[in-house]
Amino acid sequence: MDGVAIATALRAVLPEDCVLTREEERRPYECDGLTAFRRLPQLVALPRTEEQVRQVLLTCNRLGVPLVARGSGTGLSGGATPHEQGVLLSCARMNRILDIDPLARVARVEPGVANLRISDAAAAYGLYYAPDPSSQVACSIGGNVAENSGGVHCLKYGLTVHNVLAVRGYTIAGERLELGSRAGDAPGLDLLALTIGSEGLLMIVTEVTVKLIPRPPCARLVMASFADVHSAGDAVAAVIGAGIIPAALEMMDRKATAAVEPFVHAGYDLSAAAILLVESDGTPEEVVEQVAEIECVLKACGAMSLRVSGSEAERLRFWSGRKNAFPAAGRISPDYYCMDGTLPRRHVGRVLEAIGEMETRYALGCMNVFHAGDGNLHPVILFDANEPGSWERADRFGAEILELCVELGGTITGEHGVGVEKLNSMCVQFSPAERAAFAAVKEAFDPAGLLNPGKLIPTLARCAEYGRMRVHHGQLAHPELPRF
């Protein structure tokens, strides 16, 4: 169906300014945070109300037109990459905080509300919304629900799935679904858990009820340097093994600290092969006790030096380097590609060594930042898209890291989602029968396959093709050949 016909149908149900058709209006929506994948949607719908969302769904369903939902477009796996024949539905205008109940500790918001705005609005009550993805200034709660987003405080406070109480939304057929509850449980299958992280394939969420928790009165950050990545990895296991659940437990390797230090001046020890950032939060007495214990464990694990933030300003300065790791990659390299594998923590050292070896083999640099407490690794592969073959090598480098994570009992994506980016790796992690189960779930919600088609679940043909390309351990027969 051509764009004109779709536009006509949508304009019959939406105000004029809610439908963008001109190319220059559609261009900003051609990609999300994964800029390597770009497609121009046929048109963009910008509804303001739930009823308008429903009308867009009904229209797409009637016309058999694919529909891709988008929050703020900060996603890193291409979950919001448009469909050339489809409608891109932006939730950006649905950005109201509908209510905050401080006694019940819940906020009800529209999907386009930025993550951090919820915490800002709840701050007056001493409350906040815990999941804090790096992009929290911009990323929307609707996108967080679609991706089951995490952040640096997941080990103690959980992911989106642990902090969303209920959602309201619509299926492609325009049927309203209320999932979850403000109560402690809801009858029937846990369709809320199924929806969270479903990458826009099952329904469009129009309202989200989130849990707010009390802001800990005190937080301090311990920064420790290690002479090699193995002892840093062992220190992570030792902290957890000592019965400590820190508020955050992050690792950065030397390439990452060297990249950020010149422009944020966080005070990182550049002589260290890796540093750990270990945060403790709670009451002041609790934090004093826990910090002492953390210091003790880290010293026993061979930390070369230790620093504890003495003030809130210093704590934020120590964090600034970690939070700016991705922008720093952009400063030292024309392009970068951020991976998101998760693995059992005990294998961290092994994976970092393997990545070092891959850097040589693919002739590309890679810096590593790591939610060490969760076993969630973010290797940042540095490349230059203008150099022929560079992106292809980066792509294969990334896939090889993910496949190693799967081999070691981990997963291809900890918090960024599959999107279009990791379709091939899905073929490695899941059997045909498991992928068929995902397809069956999709079909139960969206029989015609109109919501975000081509994402999350690879086709059988794609997996067969990828299987032919890979050989054992992700080593290609002729790695020098471009494969696209």
Added chain:
Amino acid sequence: MAASADDAILAELCERVRAAAQLRSPLRLRGSGSKDFYGEALAGAVLELAAWRGIVDYEPSELVVTARSGTPLAELEGALAERDQFLAFEPPAFGPATTLGGVIAAGLSGPRRMYAGAARDFVLGTRLLTGSGERLRFGGQVMKNVAGFDLSRLLCGSLGILGIITEVSLKVLPRPRAEATLRLELSAPAAVAAFNQWAAQPLPLSAAAWWQAQAWVRLSGAEPAVRTAREQLGGELVEASCAHEWWEALRHCRHRLFSQPDIWRLSVPATAPPLALPGEPLIDWGGAVRWYAASLDATAVRASAAAAGGTALCWRGSAPQGRFHPLAPSVAELHRRLKVRFDPAGIFNPGRLLPGV
């Protein structure tokens, strides 16, 4: 257990499932049978799952344990306790042989639920035997995993209608260093208000309940935090063994309220005002669960729960219209569609979660 014996158990299960699917002959999945009273009516030939047992992997520093579904809960909790860890959702056990599979299939959580999370919050991965006899694996042994739909959490609380959960990986946590239970003389509305006000402050709450003019509050965490909170909350410090007995009775539904033949469990927002139902409830989950031991009119009790923003479950006793709170038609339809895709022959626990599904 020898690998060959293991293989034989699983092979036999697969065989039973395939044979039942071929004949479209329903199977009633059974761990220890301790939850036979729970949910809608039982149907089908019993398929015993307790033999498929054992802890597969437990690495305390990873905070993850993986076990087969027939593993007795007591065995699992014993292994965790040896390493000073525990299941923070405090699953209830209604018999000494309660299995992990039953715990996850029922998806029930104990008094810590509102403060630490529910059963499904701790599920990291599952293995499933489907109606076509296929063995699938979802999730894994890591804290963060967004590859594919979250079928592991969908299975938690599914009462076996989508297939046989054969293995579960759970997040575990270190046992709190310090614990203290306080008892305060409070009316039900005052207790519920206090529970909510305290939960909005950085206090180490791990349970809050009320029964017959007394509020019980448990604090768990670092010693200094528990000490400071005790001073702030006041009340009477309950002796440790007495406190343990109180919370265990609440967790496993052994409190004397449960000796009554008819029990309703209302799940409501924690801030819900007292419900207009006869008798005084036992309140748990900081106000979010209200237990009533009375033969109540199902329509009235469901209306009362719904008006408060919650649902009512007939825990025990007669409920001609079904035990569970009715689902919205659009949600019930999704249940039917998922059921038919995972269990095309309709053999697993038919009707146990939802009549006809």
